[in-house]
Amino acid sequence: MELIIGIILLVTIFALLLIGVPISFTVAIASALAMLVLFSADVAVFTTAQQMLSGLDSFTLLAIPFFILAGVIMNNGGIAQRLINLAKVLIGRMPGSLVHTNIVGNMLFGSLSGSAVASAAAVGGVLTPTQKKEGYDPKFTAAANIASAPTGMIIPPSIALIVYSTASGGTSIAALFIAGYIPGILWGLATLIVAYIVFKKKSYGVNIDKISLKEGFNVFFSAFPSLLLIFIVIGGIVAGIFTATEAAAIAVLYASILSFIYKTIRVKDIPKMLKETVEMSGVIMFLVAASTILSIAMTFSGIPPALSEIILSVSDNLIVILILMNIILLLIGAFMDITPALLIFTPIFLPIATELGLDPVHFGIVLVMNLSIGMITPPVGSVLFVGSNVGKVPIESLVKPLSLFYVAIIAMLLVVTFFPQISMFLPNLFEI
Template sequence: MISALLFIPFLVMLLVSVPIGIALGLASTLALLVSGKVSSSYIAQGLVTSIDSFPLMAVPFFVLAGDLMGHGGLSKRLLKVGLVLFGRYSGGLAIIAVVTCMFFAAISGSGPATVAAVGAILMPAMAKGGYRPPFTGGLIASAGSLGVIIPPSIPMVIYATSANVSVTKMFMAGVVPGALIGIALIVYAWFQARREGIERSTERHSFNDIVVTIWEAKWALMVPVLILGGIYGGVFTPTEASAIGVIYGLIVGLFVYRELKFSDLHHIFASSALTSATIMLIVGAATIFGRVLAIERIPVMMADYITQLVSNPLMILILINLLLLVVGTFMETLAAIIILTPILLPVAAASGVDPVHFGIVMIANLAIGMVTPPVGVNLFVASRVGNIPLERLMRSAAPFLVVMLLILALITYVPALSLGLPALFGM
């Protein structure tokens, strides 16, 4: 009965477009009041204690760092580097789109932010270069999902907190899977550009031009080195790295590139605060939802049921993948991680799946959900930025989804792709 009171109102509220944080909170409150196992003050306490976490402090800092760097001219310079390196190849702008998304992912840690920043610059340029706008939108929406796979990644911080694993180890485990998805998207985009007869750029860049462009972008190119190098080198924690990213973005934007004005800061701070507050509300409400699940022993019962039904680890991973792909189509990534981690992690662990590997599989599944309707947030951002009808964009994104699903299967069934790099560093 309590399970029904938890899930049915939640699903009904989602269907009528109630914000997910509110839906989670109301469903949890109803279930707790009916069960009577804990007092109503538990809800208020849970909202506070769930976000009272040092690792979670990285979330607002990474959001602010991404906003500062996007407005401060770093993304523009990354794009220029891509143009001089790959513009002369057939399908060069498509390659540049994916490469720029990969670099910006290592700055923002957010899929929608990556799509918005890269799409605003590249979509008009690719249209002039002969690319169909729906193809461009589908490519950038798909590549933008790398923002949650390539570290630093906000969903990885949330998963690490929920699963009680190392954030640093999660970041390191995401490098190879993120690179594989990026390379696969590049190969498909290059093939499709050649198939459609898109001409290579006639503009040629001398060796001196390349050196000068890379030199001008050195501060932007240093961001992943500074943040990830500092984390992996043990110089600072991921939370400290996020704060350093804010300071770095502020200094470079204001005093080096000088594209960030002091008059812009209050708008950027307000936008970042609003985004962070939304994330934290979802985290708090989803944590209470997860605690209600734990009180009712739903994760334990589900784990027992699945392991009795299916004992083969391969089949269990297939079932988990299918569930996550379906969930990703209608549930926001962070909420899905907090709700499903306590349910699915015991099932995966009982089958011998490493928690870090499972985290990468989960995040890769939910990243694909960012490009699948009805809650394909990257599709909505790309549609708005490129002024492309959503239905046309969805059709153009379908081949990219197939490519990502193939790499997902590889990541799922070859754990070394996720665990190899952490093992190399003795983690």
């Protein structure tokens, strides 16, 4: 029976993906077919509906639509431009300054919006025309925008980390959030170093005029209210003042007030933003519901323990096993979007990680980093396509400039993987 269920799941999923069926429907259909094999039709239908509803019956999951709405508000509320201005002040005198500004802007805006795609579109969209006017290589600037955008998937608040917490059975969101800071910043630093080396070698000049101390303070104070959102959300969660879900609701309220103060959002814009939020949230929530059934079907199929046995049989060396897991996760990320990949593969790989002695928080950061790299790699990298469109350059022309960033980012991934102290330093410091 286990073999039959496993075959049904794998064949159905690969067949449906091959003909272009959306991943959410693919997961739901494959899971439903497996349930029909396990139970009679009436029991299978009842169990499927019941489990899908129970999978969504979670207070923690309410944080996802709230954080999405907060990101949509910030994306439409002029916050991106203020953060870009701040980035210019911070590193605007470096060679290739506009690219460095792009990278730091992605780190700042991505950490607030929690969306790599929104960050690549907002920050890249603002800076690309200026970069072209200043004579920057459009292929390299697009590559830098793409490579740095996923930092917001790791630097909190991160929707991906909330999804991992749910899929892992309740790993502390507070611990995951605070653990993401150093790895996310390291990712950003890796892209900054690549950009610095390239522009230093090409002797690009500084493209931003020197500003006075007074102008610098004005830019900082203009961006400070936006940055304050990070301290309110993360500080409140770490201090135990409110939960991640309550923090998400506060983020929506704060971003709304800020946008209305800036007069960048009008009342007539609200329905459009709510519609965008509902569409994005609906996709994620349906995936969560469908993955609940998939996890049951996979339990009966015996796939997780079988895969665990295969991986652990390759070697008893921890380093070899971790490298193998990273390779598998990088391949998964290249062919599957981050949300379904987290929901499907967390229950498979987390038991292996815990058996190896890895902390679930540390493994969550490693898992999200791996799958975030998939967002910037072909063939289905969403950020890759958005960044290519924003930069108005064909994807095939980005292979060479992106390769430099891939090397640096994967190097940081390995550092985070083999030195758990990096991701666990802050959670241990705050005793979370």
